[in-house]
Each structure stands twice: as C-alpha cells, then as structure tokens.
Amino acid sequence: MIMEKQPERPSWPRDIRRLLWMQGVMNASHFMTIPLLALYMSTHLHFGAAALASVMSANLLCAQALPLAAGAIADRFGSHRVIPLGLLLRGLGFLGFSCFDGVSAWIGFAVLAGSGVAFYEGGVYGLFGRQPKDCHSALFASNNQMLNAGAAVGPIIGGLAGQADIRMAFGVSAVLFIGLSAVAYRSKFGSSVRFKSQPVMSSLKLAATHAGLWRLIVVSLPWFFLFPQLYVTFPMYAGQLAGPHAASSIYVVNGVVGLAFLILAKRWMTKVNPASLATWAYLGAGVTFASLAVLRGIEWFLLFIVAYTVVETILLPTLEGMTASLAADGSQGTFFGLMSAAGALSGTAGYYAGSWLIVNRTPVETWSTLGSVGILGFVASLLLLRRPDPRMAAG
Template sequence: MKAIRLLLVNSFLMNVSFFAFIPFLSAYITGSLALSAGIAGLVLMIRQLTQQGTSFLSGILGDRFDYRLMISTGMVLRGAGFLLFAICTTPLELIAAAIITGLGGSLFEPTSKAALSIFTPPAKRGDVFALDKIVRHSGIICAGILGGVLLQLDFFYSSLVCGGIFIFSGVITFMNLPNEKVAVPKQSLADSWEKVKSDRLFIFFTISMIGFWFMFMQLYLTIPLHAAKVFNSPTFVSSLFIVYGVIVVFLQYPLQKWTRRFQRLSVIKMGMSIMGAGILLIGISNSILLFWAGFCIYAIGIMLVEPTSYEYTAEIAPPQFSASYFGFSLLAMAVGGGISQGAGGWMYEHMPQVNWLVGAIAGISSALCIHVLQAWNKRASSRRKYSVR
C-alpha cells in the first residue's frame, strides 16, 4: 500500500505541475514571444513525439532494470526541461527544451503505470486506475488555480514553480518507493521486444488508440486557443481545466462502477464515439452554452476511454512485460498526439473548422477499429474453446 500511495501522490503532483504549465505554454509562445500558433504546435508536437516515441524503449528498460530509478530520473529530467523554457526565446531553443521535457516523461510514464499495475491485486486494478485518474484530475483542479495565479506573473515563475514540483517529486520517489518493486523475473531486452511484437491483437489495439489520442491532445492546444478566442479572455483557460478536473473528480468513479456491466472494449468504443461528438460541438460553438455542452461531452468520453484502456492493457500484459506493454501502448499517443499538436496547430491557424471535423472523424475511425478488434477477440476465443473440446 505504501507504494500505491506514493504513486498516487506522484500522479497528483505531476498533474498540478504539468497542467499549470503546458496549457499556458502555447499562449506564452504566441503572446510573449510573438511566434505563430504553428510554432507553438510544433514545440508541443516534438515534446509529444519525444516522450511517447521513446516510451517503448523506456518500458523495456524498466522491465529489465529498476522502476524506482527510471521514475525518479524521469521526473527530475522533466523538471529540468520546464526550467529551461524560462530562458528559451527562439524556436530552436524551445525545441531543445521540449526534447528534454519529453525524454523525462518517457522515463517515468510507462514505468509508473506498470508499477501501479504490479503493486495492485488484479481484481482491484480497475478501481485503482479510476482512483489514479481522480487523483490526477484533482491535481488538474489545483493546476487551474495555480496556473491562473502564475499567469499574472512573469513566465519565469511558471517554469520555476512547475519545474521545481517535478524535481521535488523525483527526489521523494527515489527515497521512498520500495526497493522490492516487482516480484516477477527480469527480462532481457530481446525477450521484451519479441513478446510484444508477437502479440498482434495488442498491436492492433495500440493502432486503434491513435484516434483517441488525436482528440485528447486537442485539450492542450486548440481547445484552449479556441476558448480564449470565443470568450475573448486568456484567463478563461484556467477555468477550463478547473471545470474539467471537477467533472472527473465527481463523475469518474460512478462511471467506472456503471461500466463494469459492459466489456472493456465496448466501453472504450462508446467513449471514443462520445469524444468525437463533443469535439465537433466545441468546434462549432460560438456561445458559452454550446461550448460547455461540447466540452462536458468530450470530458465524459475521455473518462470512459482512458482508465479502461489502462485496465485492458494491464489485464492482457504478462507481469514481467508490464512496462514494455505500457510503453508500447504509448506509441499511439506519440503518433496521434504528435499529429494532433503539429497538424492541429497548423489547421487551427489556416482552416479551423477542418480541425474539428478531422477530430470527429478520428473518433469514429478509432471506434470502428475497436469494433473490429472485438470481433477478432471473439473469433480467437471461440477457436480456443473449440480446441479445448
């Protein structure tokens, strides 16, 4: 329980820091530095691709070596990247800071999820992943308040405070996460690669999640930019994330209990479809009522998909390959999130309505892919039953 509590505290602090910093980074780049939305999108895309693009390797290393070392090193590196943004003024300097920030996330993200999965009894994983999401979004509520305060100050203080939180969390993790970590045999890098590569259904599941992450990452760039434009107030962004956090804190656990009556893939499919509808409503909104309706629908879709997808990954991953599976699954975030923030920034600048339509299509496409995966799983299960007979 000590390890689970520590990992949940980490989730809270990481989200306070991340959401008090990243959503406001695009406003800083386009405002204080007077660079284009395309540059802001490029910086966020590179951060995303660096983080999720290398997470599979980080997950393999986590399974081979030390979860505690990987998590704490990654958090310190993320903090250093945030601090660097304070002194970066040119696109190349911003990209360098984004790469360092992304590498830090690559080290701690898959290993944190794997450690949470390993330390939790299988029957309780769904509840713990739901609790983790509630804790993380409690952090988002605090981040909205902190970000709103820091927005009134020089950007240097945002970098200092948010980077300091990550460095502090990394030190605390290294000192307190139990040394025992994972009571399963350590695997070689080749074994981890071969195991994941041979699991074709899991690879297809990862591909199916690309559309979800395309929609999700709009939360960091185009949705805040659209909200600030529609309501003519950059400070509206902080209230956006406060509302998002409140929705998750109060609805995540009841939703998680309700979805237990359905198959996990059905819940994921439903959530992707709902997200697509929500993002389309956000895009066409020109009034506060329509915007909030779309945003709440979008948030409910995220709550259905995200913890359920983690639970599904934990269920199908052999314990000794847990971090490798979680790391590979984050490639979907690398591809979907990278396209979302790179192309999304460009589309928002040049043809904004197309951006929202593409988001809705991404949700429908991913839901259809999950439907196909369900059919494949059903056929595979039938063949196994037939062979047993």
C-alpha cells in the same frame, strides 16, 4: 437476484497507494503550466503554427516514443530507478522554459521534459501493470481520479502565478518536479514490489509479436490524435472566444468534472465490458467534437469540455486497463511503452493538424474534421475489439 457486495477497492501495496497520491501532485505541477504553454508561445513569444507544433510535438514524441525503451529498462532494472530520473528531467525542462525564448531552445527543453515523461510513466505504468489483473480496472480508474484531482488544482495555482509573470508558473512547476524527484528517490517506489525481471530484447519481442496488443493499438490511434487537442486546439480556441485567461478555465472544468464523474461512476466502470466502454466513448467523442461546428460561444465550449471530459475519463483508464490485462508477466512496462510509442505518431499528427486547423480554417471545418476522427475510432472499436471476455476484451 441478490449480488454479492464487492469491496470498494482492492488492498494495494503501500507503494501503490503512495504512488497514486504522487500522481495527483505530479499532475497538479503539470497543469500549472500546460494551460499556458501554447498560448504563451503564440501571444508572447510570437511562434508561428509550425514552431508551436514543433515544440509540442518534440515533447510528445519523446514522451510517447521513449517509453518503449524506458518501459523495457524498468522491466529489467525496476521502476524505482527510472521514476526519480523522469521527474528530474521534467523539472529541468520546465526550468528551461522559464529562462529561454528561442524556438531551438524551447524544442530542446521540450525534448528534455518529454524524456522525463517517458522515464516517469515507463516506471509508473510498469509498476501498475504488475498488480493482479483482476484489480486493473479499479486501479486505473483510481489513477485517473488522482490525475483529475491534480488537473483541477494545478490550473488555479498556475493561473494565479501567471497573473504576475507566466515564467513564474514555469519556475514553480520546475521546483515541484525537482522536489518530487527527491521524494521519489528516497521512497524508492516499487523496490519492495516483487517482479519478474525480463531481458530487454525478450520483453520487446513479446510486445512486438502480440496480435491482441496491435489490435488495441489500432483502436487507440484516433484517441491519440484527439487527445493532444486538449493542449493546443482547446486553449487557442478558448482564447479566440473569450481572451487569454479563458484557457485556464478549460483545465479547471476538465479536472473537476473528471474527478466528480469518477467518484460517481468508478464502480460502474469496473463492471462494464471494457470493449463496450471504448466503443461508446468513441461515439460520444465523434458527436461531441462535431457539435462545435454548429454551437458557438464560450458557454457552449465549456459545455463541450464537460462532455469531452466524460469521454476522456472513460476512455483513458479503459485503454490502460486493457493494455495491462494483455501484458505478459515481467514485460508490463514494455507493453505500455509500445502502446505509447505507436500513439506518438498519431499524437504528432494531431498536434500539427490541430494547430493548422485552428489557425487557418473555420470552426466548422476544424470541429467537423476532429469529429470524424472520433467516428473512425467508433468504427475501429466495433471491428477490432472482442467482447466475450470482459477482462481481455482486445485479446
């Protein structure tokens, strides 16, 4: 059977194309410092496991809980108002990391940086969600591709800056975020995209009463638990295996492999049923994490990062695409916000559990526990995701 050739990608508005490029630059700035954050708190500031997890969780809670409000605000007033604000707050948060040493100060600046993530992503994903539903898979795959490009470049720049002084990396990242905020303010991303303005309470009610969204949220919770390990467990374990500079290599591998995989597999991902993608990605996560219980050494850990990156590169855009496909017209930012807010609780648990496991338990216990969470996601996907409709797999 001869299949009709599909275009490589839809013709998106200029704002969307420019915003995709900004996603790459933004993530490069983000990953300049994130590989160094947990390790810096542990080895230089001598924060204990509870203090380290508190800083990371404060950032996560604000980054993932506040999008519920930020998304609703973006739905009401437009994404172009919240995107520059989010970037500015992130810049100020990283500037604080470069200037202060105390736990309380770091928690405060983590709140500031996390709030910036919330406003930025509330605007960006609300704008992405307003694009035609038939291009969501391609759009979120392209978004993930640009994020991976930034994740590949950022750690290299941050590592070079960190060799002189880690605080310099924080400062450079802060300057980049503040500069991007000025660019976004002048560009007014999304101001030319026509959208249906939705009252805040109406958007919240639509999202909160959507059964399909709640099923998808339950399926997503194991991934929200596992994903924070990229920022805590992974760099700390790499540091244990091969010293502090090994942490940056994790993110270089993560970014390069994710970018290469998407270049090769993006068209395939847009054609496969999203529910099937999520289910098998979770199985891969469970097996991959559990494998580290028996495979030791930095070379095996870097191979694990390759496998983890493939899982991440499949699962993240798949969950985002399903969320966008479920979202009611005019309430896209709120739907993403509710997904993010629910995930914040699981992510916080992931930060605390990962920090405690890597500091207090053996590698066998640590990675077996995390592997079991991946298997839980596999079972949840089998039970809760519907497969007949490839575009509304969770609905």
